[in-house]
Amino acid sequence: MRPQCDHILRTVGMVLATQYLPMLETEHARAELGLTALVMGVISEEFDRAAHRRVEENREIRKIFKQAGGAVQDPDLRKRLETASGEIEEDFHVSALDRMNCDLQDLFIQLHAHVEILEGKEARLLEETIWKEIENQVKRREFLTWEVASQLLASISPDEPKA
Amino acid sequence: MxxxxxxxxxxxxxxxxxxxxxxxxxxxxxxxxxxxxxxxxxxxxxxxxxxxxxxxxxxxxxxxxxxxxxxxxxxxxxxxxxxxxxxxxxxxxxxxxxxxxxxxxxxxxxxEVVDCQSSILAFDQPEFMGVREKVGEQFCRIMGTVAKADPKAMWLEDKMGKPAMDACWKRELDYWESDIDKKQMRPHPLLRAAIRRLRKNPPPPAQRIVIVHGDMRAGNFLFNQMGEIKAVLDWEMMHMGDPLEDLAWSMNRLWTWKEPDLLGMMIPRDRAVRIWEEASGFKADPDALFWWEVFTSIKGLAIWISQHHLYSTGATTDAINCYGGLWAYDIQSRILLNQMRGDA
Missing domain, CATH: 3.30.200.20 (Phosphorylase Kinase; domain 1)
Structure with missing residues (x-):
C-alpha cells in the first residue's frame, strides 16, 4: 500500500499539531489535540514493528523454553514448556500474534518464578538468560519517537498555568 | 459527564x-x-x-x-x-x-490558587529557570513536614486504616498487585519479577506510621515566579504508612526523565534526601529507600496499566489516558529494568 499507514499516521499527526492545534482557543483543547497528534506519531512507529516484534519475541521465548526443559523440576510445567516450544505461528494478523505472545508470556512468567527458587549453576544461567530476554522485551517496546515528537509539541504549545 | x-x-x-x-x-x-x-x-x-x-x-x-x-x-x-x-x-x-x-x-x-504554575516543564522557561532549586528545596521541606505531622492531632488517624509498622510495605504491594491483576491486558514479566523480588526482600519496619500523601511529586503542587509553593494538590491517594513512601515516589525518575539525577527536575537527589531528613526527623536508609523506589515503579506501572485499560475498553476517550498508557508505561519499564539489573 502506498502511502504506507505509518506515513499517513505521521502526516496526519503533524498536520493536526502544526495547522489545527494553534487555532484552538482553550488550553484544554490544545493539550487534548496535541497529545492526540503526539500519539499518532508514536503509534506510526508501532505500526511498522507490530508483527515483527511479536514474531521475534515468540521465537526467543520458545528458544528459552527448549533450553529450560532439563532444568525444570515441575513435570507439569516441563510438559507445557515442551508443548509451547513446538508451536508455530500460522496466523500473522497482529491480533493472532498478540494472543500467542500473551500465552507464551504467561508461561514465561511461570518459568521465571520456578527457576528463581531452583538452586545450582544451571538454574542461575537460565535465570540470566531469562533476564536478558526481559531486557530485550523492554527494548522492543521502546518508542524512539517520543523525544522528537514531545519537543515539537512543546514548541507549538507551551504550557500555561494549571490553576 | x-x-x-x-x-x-x-x-x-x-x-x-x-x-x-x-x-x-x-x-x-x-x-x-x-x-x-x-x-x-x-x-x-x-x-x-x-x-x-x-x-x-x-x-x-x-x-x-x-x-x-x-x-x-x-x-x-x-x-x-x-x-x-x-x-x-x-x-x-x-x-x-x-x-x-x-x-x-x-x-x-x-x-483557585491564582498566578501559579504546576508543570515542571516551566523550569525550561526563562521566567522560572532561576527558581527551580528554590522550589525543589521548599518542596522537600514540605514533604518532610507532611511526614512529621501527627495524624492523631490532625484528626486523620481515625479516618484511615492504620497498618502495623512492619506491615506498611505489604499492604501497599498487595493493593497494587491486585490492581494489576484486575486491569492488565497482557502479561508483564518484568513487573511480576519485581513484585516477587520485593516480597522476598521486604524493607525494615516503618520508623513511625505517618500521613502519606500518595502522589507527592513534581507536577502536583503550585508555585509562582518568585519560587514560592502556594499549594500542594491531589491528595486523593492519601493514606497512613511508611514515611519513605512519599520520598521514594517523589524521586521516581519518571518525573525527571530528562534529568535523571535530579528530583523532579529541581534539585540533586542526595540534597533532596538531606533536606527531607532534616524536615521530617526520619532517616532515609539507602537500602530501605531503594526498596520503596522499586515499589514506586510497580505502583507507577499499575497506574499506567490502569490508564491503558480505561482507554482500551472505551471507558474514556481522554488522550491523557492513551498517552500515559503508552509513554509512561514505556519509560517506567525502562526505569524498573535499571533498578532490577543494578544500573539505578
Whole structure:
C-alpha cells in the first residue's frame, strides 16, 4: 500500500499539531489535540514493528523454553514448556500474534518464578538468560519517537498555568 | 459527564444551596488538563443576594465516572481540611457534596490558587529557570513536614486504616498487585519479577506510621515566579504508612526523565534526601529507600496499566489516558529494568 499507514499516521499527526492545534482557543483543547497528534506519531512507529516484534519475541521465548526443559523440576510445567516450544505461528494478523505472545508470556512468567527458587549453576544461567530476554522485551517496546515528537509539541504549545 | 453538563448541574446545586440568591453567574469556565483521576474545572462564580455579592475564583473537582484509581473525594477533602493553616500550603475549601444526585458522583469545590504554575516543564522557561532549586528545596521541606505531622492531632488517624509498622510495605504491594491483576491486558514479566523480588526482600519496619500523601511529586503542587509553593494538590491517594513512601515516589525518575539525577527536575537527589531528613526527623536508609523506589515503579506501572485499560475498553476517550498508557508505561519499564539489573 502506498502511502504506507505509518506515513499517513505521521502526516496526519503533524498536520493536526502544526495547522489545527494553534487555532484552538482553550488550553484544554490544545493539550487534548496535541497529545492526540503526539500519539499518532508514536503509534506510526508501532505500526511498522507490530508483527515483527511479536514474531521475534515468540521465537526467543520458545528458544528459552527448549533450553529450560532439563532444568525444570515441575513435570507439569516441563510438559507445557515442551508443548509451547513446538508451536508455530500460522496466523500473522497482529491480533493472532498478540494472543500467542500473551500465552507464551504467561508461561514465561511461570518459568521465571520456578527457576528463581531452583538452586545450582544451571538454574542461575537460565535465570540470566531469562533476564536478558526481559531486557530485550523492554527494548522492543521502546518508542524512539517520543523525544522528537514531545519537543515539537512543546514548541507549538507551551504550557500555561494549571490553576 | 461533559464540562457543560457539570456546569449546568453545579448551577442547580448552587441555586439549591442559595435559595435567597437573586442571581448566580458562572463565567470563564476552564477545564484543567492532565488529571486522570478527577474531572477538574476552574471557573469564576458570582452570587448576588439582596445585601451581598460573592465573587470567587474556584476549582471544582469531581470523581470521574471511570477513574484510574479508586479513591473517594472525602479523603482528599479531609487532607485539605487537616492541613489548612499549617506549614503545608493547601487551597481553601468551600463545599463538599457527596450526594450523587447532582453530578452522578461526589465533588468538592475549593478556592483557585491564582498566578501559579504546576508543570515542571516551566523550569525550561526563562521566567522560572532561576527558581527551580528554590522550589525543589521548599518542596522537600514540605514533604518532610507532611511526614512529621501527627495524624492523631490532625484528626486523620481515625479516618484511615492504620497498618502495623512492619506491615506498611505489604499492604501497599498487595493493593497494587491486585490492581494489576484486575486491569492488565497482557502479561508483564518484568513487573511480576519485581513484585516477587520485593516480597522476598521486604524493607525494615516503618520508623513511625505517618500521613502519606500518595502522589507527592513534581507536577502536583503550585508555585509562582518568585519560587514560592502556594499549594500542594491531589491528595486523593492519601493514606497512613511508611514515611519513605512519599520520598521514594517523589524521586521516581519518571518525573525527571530528562534529568535523571535530579528530583523532579529541581534539585540533586542526595540534597533532596538531606533536606527531607532534616524536615521530617526520619532517616532515609539507602537500602530501605531503594526498596520503596522499586515499589514506586510497580505502583507507577499499575497506574499506567490502569490508564491503558480505561482507554482500551472505551471507558474514556481522554488522550491523557492513551498517552500515559503508552509513554509512561514505556519509560517506567525502562526505569524498573535499571533498578532490577543494578544500573539505578
Amino acid at each position: 461533559t464540562v457543560e453538563e457539570v456546569v449546568r448541574q453545579f448551577k442547580a446545586f448552587l441555586t439549591h444551596r442559595n435559595p435567597d440568591a437573586i442571581s448566580i453567574e458562572i463565567r470563564n469556565v476552564r477545564p484543567i488538563f492532565g488529571g486522570a483521576s478527577r474531572q477538574t474545572i476552574a471557573m469564576e462564580l458570582e452570587i448576588v443576594k439582596k445585601t451581598t455579592k460573592i465573587s470567587r475564583k474556584i476549582v471544582l473537582r469531581r470523581e470521574f465516572d471511570a477513574g484510574i484509581i479508586e479513591t473517594d473525594t472525602r479523603t482528599e477533602w479531609n487532607a485539605y481540611r487537616a492541613f489548612a493553616d499549617t506549614d503545608v500550603p493547601v487551597p481553601e475549601l468551600i463545599w463538599l457534596e457527596e450526594d450523587k444526585k447532582w453530578m452522578g458522583s461526589p465533588f468538592f469545590v475549593m478556592e
